[in-house]
Amino acid sequence: MVVYDIFYKVLKILENNHIILLYDNVFPINENGKFVRVHGIKFIILKEALDDRVEVVLTLLHECSHALNNDDIYAISILQKQHAEYVANCYKISKYIRICAHEYGVPTPNIPALMKYLHICESCYYDIISQEVLKYYNSDGTPKPEFE
Numbered sequence: 001m002v003v004y005d006i007f008y009k010v011l012k013i014l015e016n017n018h019i020i021l022l023y024d025n026v027f028p029i030n031e032n033g034k035f036v037r038v039h040g041i042k043f044i045i046l047k048e049a050l051d052d053r054v055e056v057v058l059t060l061l062h063e064c065s066h067a068l069n070n071d072d073i074y075a076i077s078i079l080q081k082q083h084a085e086y087v088a089n090c091y092k093i094s095k096y097i098r099i100c101a102h103e104y105g106v107p108t109p110n111i112p113a114l115m116k117y118l119h120i121c122e123s124c125y126y127d128i129i130s131q132e133v134l135k136y137y138n139s140d141g142t143p144k145p146e147f148e
Contacts, residue, residue, distance in 0.1 A: 005103060013095075014044065017042075022045050023045070024045050033059040036072070044067065046059060054117070054118075093118060094128065097114075107133050111126060
């Protein structure tokens with residue numbers, strides 16, 4: 001199944017960046033996922049009750065962005081935290097589309113449908129998704145040969 005393959009690719013991203021995945025079965029969290037650092041070790045805690053594999057992958061990518069950008073150290077003010085959330089969402093969108101395109105072909109040019117699939121309802125990400133999708137198409141709207 002497509003999402004399981006992508007899930008293992010995301011686990012490899014975590015492994016390559018020395019980020020440990022834990023589940024919230026001992027200390028439940030309210031969010032789908034949470035990045036924390038303890039004694040310099042980076043962890044992503046994932047809500048064990050998540051059953052939507054796309055949501056799991058997107059949550060891991062989002063929290064991975066926080067870990068890679070050290071948002072727990074540098075995002076202090078409310079404005080910085082909001083910006084960190086925006087950057088994390090942009091990262092998860094672009095990374096997920098990239099992984100899917102390289103594994104399974106060109107993403108749909110139907111941006112509203114893609115946004116729905118990605119569980120993204122905020123219109124501020126429309127341009128980010130559009131820019132990422134355009135990377136896989138020629139100027140005439142045909143898919144680039146390497147992604148057909």
